[in-house]
Amino acid sequence: MHTQTTEQLAAKKCVPCEGGVDPYSPELARAQVAKLDGWRLTHDGQRIRKDWTVKNFLAGMRFFQRVAELAEADQHHPDLHLEGYRQVAIEIWTHAIGGLSENDFILASKIDQLPIELKK
Numbered sequence: 001m002h003t004q005t006t007e008q009l010a011a012k013k014c015v016p017c018e019g020g021v022d023p024y025s026p027e028l029a030r031a032q033v034a035k036l037d038g039w040r041l042t043h044d045g046q047r048i049r050k051d052w053t054v055k056n057f058l059a060g061m062r063f064f065q066r067v068a069e070l071a072e073a074d075q076h077h078p079d080l081h082l083e084g085y086r087q088v089a090i091e092i093w094t095h096a097i098g099g100l101s102e103n104d105f106i107l108a109s110k111i112d113q114l115p116i117e118l119k120k
Helices: 006-010 026-033 057-074 102-111
Strands: 040-042 047-053 079-083 087-092
Touching: 006 102, 026 040, 047 102, 057 079, 057 087, 057 102, 087 102
Parallel strands: none
Antiparallel strands: 040 047, 047 087, 079 087
16 A cells, blocks of 8 residues: 545545454554545544634534544444534444555545634
């Protein structure tokens, strides 16, 4: 496997994963997440996460609705977190393999293309 640009990732569609695929190595995960704006590794490199501060509660809900529609279209579902009414975060990993797969980076790249109303 090799790292890809955000444009290359966003042009792809997630492929269903029911296991049987090796998760990204720590080295490859670090190299790939470095190409994503604002995403970071969590849970000992088994997940990626990004945090935003949105304009207000409804801005967070609108963003999550867009993410939900995208996730459903790609059949790859992230964990969505809302704290303190405008702190939003998304955490992604491939549950079936207990780590990161290409799907996670594809979804993150697509999420980064969605409109979001940030706090100014």
